[in-house]
Amino acid sequence: MDVIQLTRELGKAIQADERYSNYVRARVANDNDTELQSLIDQFNKGRTLLNNEVSKASRDEEKIESLKNSVGELYSTIMKNEHMTAYNDAKSEMDDLLRQITTIISMSANGEDPETCDMNYSCTGNCASCGGCH
Numbered sequence: 001m002d003v004i005q006l007t008r009e010l011g012k013a014i015q016a017d018e019r020y021s022n023y024v025r026a027r028v029a030n031d032n033d034t035e036l037q038s039l040i041d042q043f044n045k046g047r048t049l050l051n052n053e054v055s056k057a058s059r060d061e062e063k064i065e066s067l068k069n070s071v072g073e074l075y076s077t078i079m080k081n082e083h084m085t086a087y088n089d090a091k092s093e094m095d096d097l098l099r100q101i102t103t104i105i106s107m108s109a110n111g112e113d114p115e116t117c118d119m120n121y122s123c124t125g126n127c128a129s130c131g132g133c134h
Contacts, residue, residue, distance in 0.1 A: 026090035033083045043074040
C-alpha cells in the first residue's frame with residue numbers, strides 16, 4: 001500500500017474516532033441553534049460597526065465604548081450558550097487529536113521512530129528558537 005492510500009485510511013480512521021463524531025454532532029447542533037446563530041450575526045455586525053468607528057478620523061469615543069460593551073456582552077452570551085460550549089470542547093479535542101497526528105507524521109519524516117515520538121513536542125515554526133528538529 002502506498003503512502004497516499006495509507007493517508008486515506010488514516011482519514012477514515014479519524015472519521016471513525018469518537019472525537020470526530022462528537023465534533024460533527026456539536027457543529028451541527030451549533031449550526032441549528034437559531035438563537036445562537038442570531039447572536040453570532042449580531043456580534044459580527046457589532047464588531048464591524050466597532051471597527052468602522054475606530055477607523056474614523058474623528059472618532060466618537062462614547063459610541064466606541066458603547067459598541068465595545070455591546071460586542072462584549074454578545075460575546076459573553078455566545079460563549080455561555082450550551083451548544084457553543086459543547087462545540088468548543090469538541091473542537092478542542094479534535095484539534096488535540098490532529099496535533100498529535102501531525103506531530104507523529106512530522107517527526108517520522110524527520111527520522112524519528114513513529115512508535116516513540118514525543119507527543120508533547122511541538123514545532124513553533126521559528127527555527128531561531130529551536131535546538132534542532134528531533
